[in-house]
């Protein structure tokens with residue numbers, strides 16, 4: 001199709017958490033939305049993630065929090081365990097979607113993506129797999145978007161939601177650098193132990209580990225390796241290496257370690273962060289989600305920020321007469337919150353790196369308090 005023209009038409013680059021939720025929010029506000037997703041298949045890597053209170057609150061606005069809680073695992077407490085295996089405190093997170101609802105939910109990524117895809121498509125969003133954007137030009141009140149299949153769209157709004165290494169960001173002429181903090185993070189899907197009814201976080205002599213339930217039957221183990229160069233390990237080395245790293249932890253981690261040997265999915269990724277200084281918009285194009293602000297995973301808030309972005313974007317575009325004015329209002333409303341969260345996550349990563357775990361807990365609490373404020 002050589003695309004539509006019109007007042008409330010949007011092209012979104014990337015069908016991740018940010019792209020799908022922004023599409024759903026915009027479609028709900030009457031926009032005609034198409035998504036170009038570079039991945040030819042809908043399969044997502046198999047590890048899980050934690051939807052904190054602000055993520056659930058934003059999903060509730062889209063009518064999706066109950067689906068996520070039903071398909072995932074609701075919980076409200078983070079238990080910190082010290083280097084010696086002794087309890088170091090329990091954080092009870094605020095219940096932002098109601099006193100009787102859990103504060104957060106663990107969920108498998110493919111399950112979350114299925115819920116987000118279904119809702120977006122029910123609202124009329126067209127998701128094109130195996131497609132990307134190759135050129136962007138502002139033409140008066142419209143953006144001319146050239147796609148990798150040779151077709152062109154002329155739309156009122158272009159949203160780059162294509163993650164931390166965003167190409168939409170570069171096509172819009174916006175540049176940022178990625179920060180690496182000497183940490184590689186591991187995730188492994190395991191059967192959920194009966195005692196794991198909330199998040200457990202274990203401080204180690206060199207690394208940090210933990211467990212997050214994502215359904216009645218499943219959980220994921222996480223481990224943050226400190227003071228290492230970015231590297232890629234051969235697939236066959238992942239399970240034995242993760243088990244070896246977990247050997248350094250006493251207490252309940254000894255129960256978790258054997259579960260890793262039966263894990264069908266172990267991944268190891270660098271901790272990368274980004275924050276786009278200045279405007280996130282140019283003409284009628286804007287970047288959202290990790291493309292604009294990617295925190296370290298220690299705050300478990302990247303998805304929350306991404307979902308909030310879509311809601312605030314739809315709201316500000318609805319409030320302003322021109323797309324440009326709506327985008328300016330969006331960026332000024334989101335900038336400080338996202339910057340503080342990214343900076344807090346980087347500070348926590350630094351304290352973990354320096355083995356100053358107890359100093360990291362109040363920062364984490366402050367980050368959660370900030371995120372509990374309305375978006």
Ligand SMILES: Cc1cc2nc3c(=O)[nH]c(=O)nc-3n(C[C@H](O)[C@H](O)[C@H](O)COP(=O)(O)OP(=O)(O)OC[C@H]3O[C@@H](n4cnc5c(N)ncnc54)[C@H](O)[C@@H]3O)c2cc1C
Nearest residue numbers: 014016017018038050132162163289290297300301302303
């Ligand atoms: C190990 C790890 C654990 C994490 N755990 C948590 C957690 O527990 N809780 C939490 O809230 N956050 C967590 N995060 C952060 C969270 O995953 C991100 O903040 C969130 O996924 C950002 O969503 P996004 O849609 O902006 O980007 P992404 O999820 O990266 O999605 C981008 C999408 O764009 C597509 N794409 C990329 N390039 C192109 C292109 N050129 N053209 C078209 N499409 C393109 C990609 O295929 C993808 O579908 C974690 C991150 C990591 C790395």
